[in-house]
Amino acid sequence: MKVTVNRKAHFNAAHRLYNCEWSDSRNADVFGKCANPNYHGHNYELIVAVTGEIHPDTGFVMDMKILKKIIREEIEDYFDHKNLNEEVPEFKTLNPTAENISVVIWNKLRSKIDLKSELSVTLYETPRNFVIYKGE
Amino acid sequence: MKVTVNRKAHFNAAHRLYNCEWSDSRNADVFGKCANPNYHGHNYELIVAVTGEIHPDTGFVMDMKILKKIIREEIEDYFDHKNLNEEVPEFKTLNPTAENISVVIWNKLRSKIDLKSELSVTLYETPRNFVIYKGE
Amino acid sequence: MKVTVNRKAHFNAAHRLYNCEWSDSRNADVFGKCANPNYHGHNYELIVAVTGEIHPDTGFVMDMKILKKIIREEIEDYFDHKNLNEEVPEFKTLNPTAENISVVIWNKLRSKIDLKSELSVTLYETPRNFVIYKGE
Amino acid sequence: MKVTVNRKAHFNAAHRLYNCEWSDSRNADVFGKCANPNYHGHNYELIVAVTGEIHPDTGFVMDMKILKKIIREEIEDYFDHKNLNEEVPEFKTLNPTAENISVVIWNKLRSKIDLKSELSVTLYETPRNFVIYKGE
Amino acid sequence: MKVTVNRKAHFNAAHRLYNCEWSDSRNADVFGKCANPNYHGHNYELIVAVTGEIHPDTGFVMDMKILKKIIREEIEDYFDHKNLNEEVPEFKTLNPTAENISVVIWNKLRSKIDLKSELSVTLYETPRNFVIYKGE
Amino acid sequence: MKVTVNRKAHFNAAHRLYNCEWSDSRNADVFGKCANPNYHGHNYELIVAVTGEIHPDTGFVMDMKILKKIIREEIEDYFDHKNLNEEVPEFKTLNPTAENISVVIWNKLRSKIDLKSELSVTLYETPRNFVIYKGE
Numbered sequence: 001m002k003v004t005v006n007r008k009a010h011f012n013a014a015h016r017l018y019n020c021e022w023s024d025s026r027n028a029d030v031f032g033k034c035a036n037p038n039y040h041g042h043n044y045e046l047i048v049a050v051t052g053e054i055h056p057d058t059g060f061v062m063d064m065k066i067l068k069k070i071i072r073e074e075i076e077d078y079f080d081h082k083n084l085n086e087e088v089p090e091f092k093t094l095n096p097t098a099e100n101i102s103v104v105i106w107n108k109l110r111s112k113i114d115l116k117s118e119l120s121v122t123l124y125e126t127p128r129n130f131v132i133y134k135g136e
Numbered sequence: 137m138k139v140t141v142n143r144k145a146h147f148n149a150a151h152r153l154y155n156c157e158w159s160d161s162r163n164a165d166v167f168g169k170c171a172n173p174n175y176h177g178h179n180y181e182l183i184v185a186v187t188g189e190i191h192p193d194t195g196f197v198m199d200m201k202i203l204k205k206i207i208r209e210e211i212e213d214y215f216d217h218k219n220l221n222e223e224v225p226e227f228k229t230l231n232p233t234a235e236n237i238s239v240v241i242w243n244k245l246r247s248k249i250d251l252k253s254e255l256s257v258t259l260y261e262t263p264r265n266f267v268i269y270k271g272e
Numbered sequence: 273m274k275v276t277v278n279r280k281a282h283f284n285a286a287h288r289l290y291n292c293e294w295s296d297s298r299n300a301d302v303f304g305k306c307a308n309p310n311y312h313g314h315n316y317e318l319i320v321a322v323t324g325e326i327h328p329d330t331g332f333v334m335d336m337k338i339l340k341k342i343i344r345e346e347i348e349d350y351f352d353h354k355n356l357n358e359e360v361p362e363f364k365t366l367n368p369t370a371e372n373i374s375v376v377i378w379n380k381l382r383s384k385i386d387l388k389s390e391l392s393v394t395l396y397e398t399p400r401n402f403v404i405y406k407g408e
Numbered sequence: 409m410k411v412t413v414n415r416k417a418h419f420n421a422a423h424r425l426y427n428c429e430w431s432d433s434r435n436a437d438v439f440g441k442c443a444n445p446n447y448h449g450h451n452y453e454l455i456v457a458v459t460g461e462i463h464p465d466t467g468f469v470m471d472m473k474i475l476k477k478i479i480r481e482e483i484e485d486y487f488d489h490k491n492l493n494e495e496v497p498e499f500k501t502l503n504p505t506a507e508n509i510s511v512v513i514w515n516k517l518r519s520k521i522d523l524k525s526e527l528s529v530t531l532y533e534t535p536r537n538f539v540i541y542k543g544e
Numbered sequence: 545m546k547v548t549v550n551r552k553a554h555f556n557a558a559h560r561l562y563n564c565e566w567s568d569s570r571n572a573d574v575f576g577k578c579a580n581p582n583y584h585g586h587n588y589e590l591i592v593a594v595t596g597e598i599h600p601d602t603g604f605v606m607d608m609k610i611l612k613k614i615i616r617e618e619i620e621d622y623f624d625h626k627n628l629n630e631e632v633p634e635f636k637t638l639n640p641t642a643e644n645i646s647v648v649i650w651n652k653l654r655s656k657i658d659l660k661s662e663l664s665v666t667l668y669e670t671p672r673n674f675v676i677y678k679g680e
Numbered sequence: 681m682k683v684t685v686n687r688k689a690h691f692n693a694a695h696r697l698y699n700c701e702w703s704d705s706r707n708a709d710v711f712g713k714c715a716n717p718n719y720h721g722h723n724y725e726l727i728v729a730v731t732g733e734i735h736p737d738t739g740f741v742m743d744m745k746i747l748k749k750i751i752r753e754e755i756e757d758y759f760d761h762k763n764l765n766e767e768v769p770e771f772k773t774l775n776p777t778a779e780n781i782s783v784v785i786w787n788k789l790r791s792k793i794d795l796k797s798e799l800s801v802t803l804y805e806t807p808r809n810f811v812i813y814k815g816e
Contacts, residue, residue, distance in 0.1 A: 003507045004540040012806065014694040014721040014763075019193060030194060032201065038763035039694040041721005043806050049540075057427060058438060059505035064537055065440065083694075083718035097195035099139045126692065126723050129200055132140040132185075148398065150286040150313040150355075155465060166466060168473065174355035175286040177313005179398050219286075219310035233467035235411045262284065262315050265472055268412040268457075275643045276676040291737060302738060304745065321676075329563060330574060331641035336673055337576065369739035371683045401744055404684040404729075420670065422558040422585040422627075446627035449558040449585005451670050491558075491582035534556065534587050547779045548812040593812075601699060602710060603777035608809055609712065 004051040004120075005061045009071045011080035014041040015096045018085065039083060044101070045124035046075065048109060052117035062117065070112045075105055098125040102133040110135065140187040140256075141197045145207045147216035150177040151232045154221065175219060180237070181260035182211065184245060188253035198253065206248045211241055234261040238269040246271065276323040276392075277333045281343045283352035286313040287368040290357065311355060316373070317396035318347065320381060324389035334389065342384045347377055370397040374405040382407065412459040412528075413469045417479045419488035422449040423504045426493065447491060452509070453532035454483065456517060460525035470525065478520045483513055506533040510541040518543065548595040548664075549605045553615045555624035558585040559640045562629065583627060588645070589668035590619065592653060596661035606661065614656045619649055642669040646677040654679065684731040684800075685741045689751045691760035694721040695776040698765065719763060724781070725804035726755065728789060732797035742797065750792045755785055778805040782813040790815065 016039050017031035027035045034040070048071055052061045082088055084096040090104045102123045113119055124130040152175050153167035163171045170176070184207055188197045218224055220232040226240045238259045249255055260266040288311050289303035299307045306312070320343055324333045354360055356368040362376045374395045385391055396402040424447050425439035435443045442448070456479055460469045490496055492504040498512045510531045521527055532538040560583050561575035571579040578584070592615055596605045626632055628640040634648045646667045657663055668674040696719050697711035707715045714720070728751055732741045762768055764776040770784045782803045793799055804810040 001511055001541070002544050003510060005507065006538045006540070008536040010806070012720050012722055014719040017195070019195075030199075033761035036761055036763070036767075038766045039719050039721065040692050040761040040763065041694040041719065042692055043723045045807075054505075054507045054511070059425070059427075059503035059508045061507055061539075063438075081713035081716055081720040083716070083720065086718045095195035097190075099141065099190045099197055100195045102139060103137055103190070127690070127725075128144040130142045131197075132142070133137070136138050146398070148312050148314055150311040153467070155467075166471075169353035172353055172355070174358045175311050175313065176284050176353040176355065177286040177311065178284055179315045181399075217305035217308055217312040219308070219312065222310045223308075231467035233462075235413065235462045235469055236467045238411060239409055239462070262282070263317075264416040266414045267469075268414070269409070272410050273647055273677070274680050275646060277643065278674045278676070280672040289739070291739075302743075326641075326643045326647070331561070331563075331639035331644045333643055333675075335574075367739035369734075371685065371734045371741055372739045374683060375681055375734070400688040402686045403741075404686070405681070408682050418670070420584050420586055422583040441625035444625055444627070444631075446630045447558040447583050447585065448556050448625040448627065449583065450556055451587045453671075489577035489580055489584040491580070491584065494582045534554070535589075545783055545813070546816050547782060549779065550810045550812070552808040598777075598779045598783070603697070603699075603775035603780045605779055605811075607710075 001054050002051055003054055003061050004049050005064065005067070006047050006049045007064055007067045007071060009046045009048065009068075009076055010044060011046070011076050012041065012043050013079050013082050013084050014039040015084040015091075016040065017095055017097060019095055020093055039085070042125050044079070045130075046071070046105065047122040049120040049122070050113055050117045051120070052114065062114070067113075070109065074108045074112060078108070098123055098129065098131045099133075102131045106133050106135055137190050138187055139190055139197050140185050140254075141200065141203070142183050142185045143200060143203050143207060145182045145184070145204075145212055146180060147182070147212050148177065148179050149215050149218050149220050150175040151220040151227075152176065153231055153233060155231055156229055175221070178261050180215070181266075182207070182241065183258040185256040185258070186249055186253045187256070188250065198250070203249075206245065210244045210248060214244070234259055234265065234267045235269070238267045242269050242271055273326050274323055275326055275333050276321050277336065277339070278319050278321045279336060279339045279343060281318045281320065281340075281348055282316060283318070283348050284313065284315050285351050285354050285356050286311040287356040287363075288312065289367055289369060291367055292365055311357070314397050316351070317402075318343070318377065319394040321392040321394070322385055322389045323392070324386065334386070339385075342381065346380045346384060350380070370395055370401065370403045371405070374403045378405050378407055409462050410459055411462055411469050412457050413472065413475070414455050414457045415472060415475045415479060417454045417456070417476075417484055419452050419454070419484050420449065421452060421487050421490050421492050422447040423492040423499075424448065425503055425505060427503055428501055447493070450533050452487070453538075454479070454513065455530040457528040457530070458521055458525045459528070460522065470522070475521075478517065482516045482520060486516070506531055506537065506539045507541070510539045514541050514543055545598050546595055547598055547605050548593050549608065549611070550591050550593045551608060551611050551615060553590045553592070553612075553620055555588050555590070555620050556585065557588060557623050557626050557628050558583040559628040559635075560584065561639055561641060563639055564637055583629070586669050588623070589674075590615070590649065591666040593664040593666070594657055594661045595664070596658065606658070611657075614653065618652045618656060622652070642667055642673065642675045643677070646675045650677050650679055681734050682731055683734055683741050684729050685744065685747070686727050686729045687744060687747050687751060689726045689728065689748075689756055691724050691726070691756050692721065693724060693759050693762050693764050694719040695764040695771075696720065697775055697777060699775055700773055719765070722805050724759070725810075726751070726785065727802040729800040729802070730793055730797045731800070732794065742794070747793075750789065754788045754792060758788070778803055778809065778811045779813070782811045786813050786815055 289306040697714040
């Protein structure tokens with residue numbers, strides 16, 4: 001019996017969309033106001049989903065207290081109240097779109113969660129825009 | 137790396153459930169108060185999901201500004217503040233259930249979005265009833 | 273000790289905005305697409321708030337089971353799946369704006385709830401538009 | 409054309425996490441405050457998803473009035489305002505984790521819904537923790 | 545310039561509605577399934593509102609980090625994962641209705657927050673039932 | 681009959697909390713990670729409430745299309761995708777706390793809305809922190 005357990009988390013951060021190999025005017029053309037060099041920001045809402053067998057002793061796929069702790073240490077402490085472009089090494093050259101942030105989060109979590117479980121990450125950039133990455 | 141990008145939208149419309157090949161009494165029997173000939177209505181909440189590869193230059197699967205514009209032109213302008221039975225050609229003979237509306241929306245969007253991407257439509261008819269169509 | 277108890281409810285209905293003393297073109301000018309003669313509709317979300325003293329025997333301001341029953345009988349059964357303009361007598365000549373609907377709801381509930389309690393009605397016409405009426 | 413129809417429901421219940429083959433101290437170690445012998449409780453939010461072909465006569469995958477009735481009779485009436493450990497037979501020996509509750513709900517619904525349709529259950533234990541079971 | 549700052553919090557608890565001066569059958573008559581002697585439970589969502597002048601040096605009415613800490617220590621640690629009737633002294637004889645819980649919370653917070661500020665407590669017992677207490 | 685009409689809006693922005701008359705270390709002591717010199721950001725959700733008499737001809741307190749336009753021009757276009765400290769003149773010396781932002785928004789809207797109506801502004805900085813300013 002495979003069940004998916006989901007845990008919500010959140011962090012606030014500043015960013016700008018920017019391809020460092022493009023001119024400023026091309027960045028402005030493609031990314032519009034999201035390319036503002038002074039940054040803007042978001043309340044990112046995150047859902048981490050882990051799919052696996054229910055352990056018969058605990059009734060858990062994964063102890064949510066442990067999942068909550070992993071998300072806090074690996075993701076919230078790492079991204080919260082940060083400037084993604086300036087302060088998060090992964091985005092020194094990678095454009096911090098919601099798509100790319102979801103991949104970075106998935107990669108950071110993958111190494112901390114039992115490889116027998118499947119992992120999926122849903123990231124809300126705004127209440128109307130969100131992305132899903134499943135490592136495929 | 138395949139990521140799903142999701143965009144929420146909404147429209148308000150009137151409709152009634154009605155099979156034009158049935159008698160009024162059979163419509164009333166099957167559809168209950170939803171068959172009211174004077175119509176009722178809903179705030180439809182829509183989530184459009186596009187799954188594809190992240191483009192390395194932009195970090196986007198699809199520019200959300202473009203997706204937002206397609207949804208506005210193809211769906212919101214077409215359905216918003218309309219009587220679905222009376223004013224939307226697709227529902228002249230097709231019963232405007234949430235299921236059928238989701239298929240009509242999917243078909244209208246499919247022709248506007250890169251065929252290499254998968255498309256999925258989630259439509260909330262009320263906060264407690266919603267449907268999902270993936271073109272399968 | 274005065275406490276406010278709140279109960280949420282909902283109903284779906286069709287309506288159009290229309291002043292029956294105006295020409296069709298003036299209605300269209302003022303109310304735009306909301307004046308569509310074929311109607312549109314909404315999922316109305318309602319919050320009924322009753323403020324009064326806590327009864328020492330029950331710990332209740334008002335039994336929520338009774339409030340829920342009053343709302344169902346007076347409001348949900350009366351408005352749900354209806355065409356407000358055509359089927360609700362109060363709106364034969366009164367324009368069914370959210371403001372006017374909230375006043376009609378308040379008046380219908382006021383006669384059913386202990387006059388020693390204050391009554392307030394919040395009505396969401398859409399997730400982004402809502403009104404509040406307190407009988408003042 | 410396969411569409412998924414979803415219906416939300418809810419129930420309130422008390423429970424404690426407890427493996428009856430373990431000592432109290434091991435239960436306390438593993439389940440923390442969730443093992444409180446005096447119980448705690450939740451507002452469980454449930455989403456039942458049924459995937460099948462749209463019936464051409466009705467435009468329905470499944471009549472939502474019938475799905476709502478099945479959920480009320482099989483799930484809400486069975487779990488609501490109950491102590492899961494003490495009053496729900498399935499949890500006399502099975503630990504009432506969200507994972508196990510979702511499997512019990514799925515099994516109870518499976519026998520009531522057309523076997524040609526796929527069934528999925530999403531259960532929110534809190535606004536931040538939820539599980540999904542698809543019978544796989 | 546008086547501004548209201550609001551902070552959301554939550555806790556999960558079991559309770560039953562019970563007037564200890566009444567017979568069991570009268571409790572069952574008045575409180576229905578809420579009187580279940582085996583308890584049921586809720587996810588309580590809490591909003592604490594503090595109204596006061598903006599301090600010109602900080603731009604704060606009250607530092608939200610401090611308000612968050614007071615709520616955690618006084619309310620969340622005190623109520624979370626508890627049986628309100630059995631484990632919270634205030635409810636040994638007081639019926640733990642939402643109304644009475646909101647008054648107990650308000651009284652506990654009042655002594656910790658600057659008396660020059662007004663205090664209001666909103667408590668959701670379910671997504672559809674909530675109460676507000678302002679100490680009046 | 682006085683009714684309050686409410687309209688929701690939103691904008692995304694970067695900011696840092698900073699008193700320009702204090703040393704960096706005092707700013708860090710008081711504002712913690714909110715003082716990060718590289719900025720962080722939020723999805724600000726705004727509710728604008730206008731209270732007045734229902735106009736008998738329209739059934740409106742205020743045409744929501746006009747209120748929506750005022751909010752877009754005065755607030756969304758002014759704050760959206762901006763760095764509040766660097767790009768919004770009001771915050772060159774004023775600390776952009778939620779409290780101060782709500783006062784700036786209220787002042788900007790006050791001059792555009794009929795003075796016979798009362799005006800209130802609710803601003804969510806995060807889903808758990810929000811402020812209310814009524815011009816008092």
